[in-house]
Amino acid sequence: MSAQYDQIGEKVADWDVLPVRSEYIEGHTFFQALGSVEGQSVLDLACGDGLYTRQLKARGAQWVVGVDISEEMIASARRQEEARPLGLEYRVSDVADMAPLGVFDCVTAVYLLHYAHSPEHLLRMCRNIHAHLKPGGRFVTYAFNPGFSAKGPNSTRYGISMLDFPEAPREGQAISAELHTKTPFTIHFSYWSRATHEQALREAGFQHLTWMQPECSPEGLSRFGREFWQDYLDNPHAVALRCER
Template sequence: MSSQYDTLAAITNLTAELPLRKYYEEYTFFQALGDIKGRSVLDVACGTGLYSRRFQQRGAARVVGIDNSEGMIDYARHLEASQPLGIEYHVLDAASARGLGTFDVVAATYLLHYAPTREVLRDMCTSLFASLAPGGRLVSICMSPDIELADASYYRKYGFEVASQGKGDGDVATLTSVAPGLPFTISAHHWSRATYEEALRGAGLREVVWHPPQIAPEGITALGAEYWTEYLRLPHAEVVSCVK
């Protein structure tokens, strides 16, 4: 178990420090999320709890993280036991989360693009809707509908490459890390903006907003504005929010 924890810790720590995650993803996500002090938050597909811990540190009243990976949840619980923040973790998927009650905020980071069909995407959105309290907000990070697929090396300087089996709605795209010491490959589905919105609205969610990609001021200082120009033109991931 300790070797598993070591591996998960290394991956979590390395990805958390990647410029793209630290200066783009987290910054854009939390700008969209807004003030969560005193709010209840459900972190769906929480992995090792990176965002769950961020939510608690930002003043959330209750944070619950769920993931269908037992190994990820075991490691998240290990971190919680080492540095208690009061976060609950459960081995569950979004469809099984209804017994946990409803929440002011549901966060779904890198979840929706794993839906292999429109029907599954709609089911995911319906499950997220069910976990929201009336007036609650869903904030999600997903593969951008505008991701660059023609040039596999487009994102190389940001730490990864992207290849696709096609450019149709729902086709599989594979992201391969080229960051030193961080080898991994992830496959997901690139859905159009219209398909995402149809699934979200079909589940009963409203006020769907795609948030413009932003870079933290620290990221501009550290790497310069020019470094981010190509990424901001065609980000590989975008933040979308909506309300119940």
């Protein structure tokens, strides 16, 4: 399931222009949950082509390392680093099997945990994330919303549609979503409930778990109006989660 991004490759960059992906919702919510990274070290997991890795550096992080399982995505991130060097380091690895890369003030992951293919894989990811944090450090992730409802509005007009989403998803059930980019593509991942996420994170040693619903930035509200965003905010496809070591 994870090697799927080797095929998706640079199509994922198209996704960056969709309303939900922009600083109006996703970036706004993620950076609100993360707080300041000024002068800090950050490990950015599932970094893809480095979209957030670069933004973390631009927001003042001192040392940023990006990790992704897909060689294609890391090759794209490295090409961008070569064209405009920011001092970013990139590694190819499954987060669950990551060799020690140091200890960081924070670990981030925008769209990672729902790619765990079993509870055991999820737990290994969480243990490895924990091992890469300084005591008191934070893990902030933005990922598929376990509370997404088949009965609520789909996110199609915001750029992503859940396909045949079940009314009562089972743990580990295969889920697909279509991205409405210039060249549309479908992604596949697994459903894990909030309880399963929390169990793995707590077993790995995390505490103070806080789920955060997406919010729209003032720029997003003034550009499109609250009414435009309401369906999305009523049934968002993704949520933020913050926890501490």
